[in-house]
Amino acid sequence: LTTLPSWLAQTDPYRPPEDRDRFIDKSLRGISSVLGKIKESAATPRPRGSALVRLLFTLEVIVLISVSRNVSFIALGLTAQLIVLSLLPARALWRALSRGLAVGAFALVIGLPAILFSTPPRAILFTVKIFSAALAAMTFSASTPWAELTRALATLRLPGIFILTLDMAIRYLSLLGDLGLGLLTSLRLRSVGKNPDKTKALGGVAGTLFVRSRECAEESLQAMECRGFCGDYRPPREKRTKPAVSDIGLLLTCAFLAAAFFFLGKAS
Amino acid sequence: MHIPDNYLSPVTCAVLGAAMLPVWALAVKNVKKEITRERLPLLGIGAAFSFLIMMFNVPLPGGTTGHAVGGTLLAALLGPWAATIAISIALLLQALLFGDGGILSFGANCFNMAFVIPFAGYFIYKAVKDRVKSQTGELIGLGVGSYVGINLAALCAAIEFGLQPLLAHDAQGLPLYCPYPLSVSVPAMLIPHLAVAGVVELLFTVAIFAFVKKTAPETIRVAASPKTKPLFILLFALICLSPIGLLASGTAWGEWGQDEIASVSSNGNALGFVPAGMKTGINLQTLMPDYSLSGLPEAVGYILAAFAGAAILVIAFKLMSMLLSRNGVKKTES
Numbered sequence: 001l002t003t004l005p006s007w008l009a010q011t012d013p014y015r016p017p018e019d020r021d022r023f024i025d026k027s028l029r030g031i032s033s034v035l036g037k038i039k040e041s042a043a044t045p046r047p048r049g050s051a052l053v054r055l056l057f058t059l060e061v062i063v064l065i066s067v068s069r070n071v072s073f074i075a076l077g078l079t080a081q082l083i084v085l086s087l088l089p090a091r092a093l094w095r096a097l098s099r100g101l102a103v104g105a106f107a108l109v110i111g112l113p114a115i116l117f118s119t120p121p122r123a124i125l126f127t128v129k130i131f132s133a134a135l136a137a138m139t140f141s142a143s144t145p146w147a148e149l150t151r152a153l154a155t156l157r158l159p160g161i162f163i164l165t166l167d168m169a170i171r172y173l174s175l176l177g178d179l180g181l182g183l184l185t186s187l188r189l190r191s192v193g194k195n196p197d198k199t200k201a202l203g204g205v206a207g208t209l210f211v212r213s214r215e216c217a218e219e220s221l222q223a224m225e226c227r228g229f230c231g232d233y234r235p236p237r238e239k240r241t242k243p244a245v246s247d248i249g250l251l252l253t254c255a256f257l258a259a260a261f262f263f264l265g266k267a268s
Numbered sequence: 269m270h271i272p273d274n275y276l277s278p279v280t281c282a283v284l285g286a287a288m289l290p291v292w293a294l295a296v297k298n299v300k301k302e303i304t305r306e307r308l309p310l311l312g313i314g315a316a317f318s319f320l321i322m323m324f325n326v327p328l329p330g331g332t333t334g335h336a337v338g339g340t341l342l343a344a345l346l347g348p349w350a351a352t353i354a355i356s357i358a359l360l361l362q363a364l365l366f367g368d369g370g371i372l373s374f375g376a377n378c379f380n381m382a383f384v385i386p387f388a389g390y391f392i393y394k395a396v397k398d399r400v401k402s403q404t405g406e407l408i409g410l411g412v413g414s415y416v417g418i419n420l421a422a423l424c425a426a427i428e429f430g431l432q433p434l435l436a437h438d439a440q441g442l443p444l445y446c447p448y449p450l451s452v453s454v455p456a457m458l459i460p461h462l463a464v465a466g467v468v469e470l471l472f473t474v475a476i477f478a479f480v481k482k483t484a485p486e487t488i489r490v491a492a493s494p495k496t497k498p499l500f501i502l503l504f505a506l507i508c509l510s511p512i513g514l515l516a517s518g519t520a521w522g523e524w525g526q527d528e529i530a531s532v533s534s535n536g537n538a539l540g541f542v543p544a545g546m547k548t549g550i551n552l553q554t555l556m557p558d559y560s561l562s563g564l565p566e567a568v569g570y571i572l573a574a575f576a577g578a579a580i581l582v583i584a585f586k587l588m589s590m591l592l593s594r595n596g597v598k599k600t601e602s
Contacts, residue, residue: 133273168312203475
């Protein structure tokens with residue numbers, strides 16, 4: 001019977017020197033959050049109303065509140081937004097509100113010296129307006145699946161090439177994002193010990209992503225041509241159906257806000 | 269650098285959005301010429317790539333990280349016009365779907381990140397690359413271009429912020445949008461960009477470009493030199509905007525005239541006298557004192573002065589480059 005040599009029975013004393021790989025973690029987190037949002041958007045149940053009406057409402061609220069200097073009107077606009085927000089499902093509601101609050105809090109920090117050192121503290125309005133605009137944009141985003149967004153833009157008669165590019169960007173964001181996540185994970189697994197050349201490693205990941213994106217472009221063109229693509233793209237538009245109750249409600253709110261803006265005026 | 273809504277007044281947003289319209293139109297025209305139908309999907313995929321590289325964090329000395337924009341990188345890989353379109357689409361997605369950057373300020377964000385960065389970066393990259401013909405020269409050009417590009421964009425954003433108290437205020441003179449003047453906004457934006465964000469952009473751009481150049485050089489677009497037309501359009505727009513200076517009360521720091529120097533204050537104390545050297549020194553009589561011409565409104569005077577100044581500079585630089593190239597020819601002949 002042979003026994004193990006003593007050197008083989010010993011514990012390996014190898015301890016890799018510690019290194020900070022925060023750039024990989026942060027990049028992983030960034031891409032994961034984008035992918036998470038894409039998946040969430042794809043899973044968003046199709047709301048009853050028209051995306052175009054929601055887009056018009058969002059743009060109207062953002063423009064009117066931005067132009068207005070009247071505190072009462074801004075309060076009115078914000079109330080209308082909160083009512084629309086309250087009608088969203090809880091998850092979508094939290095997505096919109098958390099982003100709005102984060103942008104608003106950042107604006108508060110930026111504007112704090114101006115708020116503290118001016119009388120009256122007019123800069124508070126600046127913070128409220130920033131919160132309101134971010135909330136409006138995120139309410140739209142959280143309540144509208146992406147495919148509907150491009151359909152709404154197509155209904156506004158934006159050029160086909162623009163819609164095609166936008167559509168493709170959303171799709172490939174998901175595909176290339178998955179690839180980026182895989183590349184970063186493998187870099188994370190292979191990073192044992194100290195890596196003195198982190199930037200080169202990151203250059204490899206992002207560079208591979210670029211080379212792959214060029215291949216994707218070639219492949220998708222071949223696929224498009226096989227399906228008869230000849231350079232002209234007519235995006236699908238929103239179908240005209242009976243207007244939903246939510247659409248009528250939003251359109252009435254739009255009209256009400258426009259009238260309030262007209263009567264309350266711009267000045268404070 | 270993504271400016272959310274309401275940091276800039278709607279008028280500023282409209283002006284910068286209008287400034288971007290001809291740039292987008294030219295970009296589409298040029299990309300159609302350069303990128304044939306075979307490469308059409310590249311634009312959308314380029315936009316997705318542009319979006320994703322903004323998610324990558326670059327390691328910095330000391331353990332901190334920062335994320336890059338990648339404008340100069342895209343300009344070098346796809347060409348500046350395609351980069352403008354790709355970054356614009358990425359910014360639109362970020363504004364509409366992720367709440368990153370405003371919807372009204374979309375034009376301003378595109379101006380800073382989709383126009384200034386790729387074009388400034390690309391021109392510097394090309395200028396260095398054409399003069400230092402080696403791979404190191406190419407990478408140095410790219411590094412300098414990306415560093416200058418992002419800092420120039422930060423300066424543009426700072427100027428946009430800093431002009432707000434002058435452009436939009438209420439009856440009591442209190443600002444309605446970004447409340448800080450240029451004296452605050454320029455250092456607040458430029459110091460972190462010069463120290464951190466510029467370095468991040470430089471490292472990121474050079475690392476990726478070197479990798480792609482080594483592993484798949486055929487994917488890098490053979491760059492045709494872009495025309496200088498867009499620069500002239502930008503120059504024209506800046507000339508038209510020059511009367512904005514009229515909104516500022518007082519004279520620029522260090523540009524006081526004899527009649528103003530006595531009232532200049534330091535630490536709350538007025539100077540109270542005119543320095544002797546200024547009294548007896550040369551008093552140059554210019555053709556257009558204070559950019560005004562008698563019989564014309566002040567704003568028209570400003571625009572005329574800006575046109576004249578720009579034309580004189582262009583003439584001077586053309587003559588200089590002609591002389592330099594002649595000397596160069598003589599040297600090579602001898």
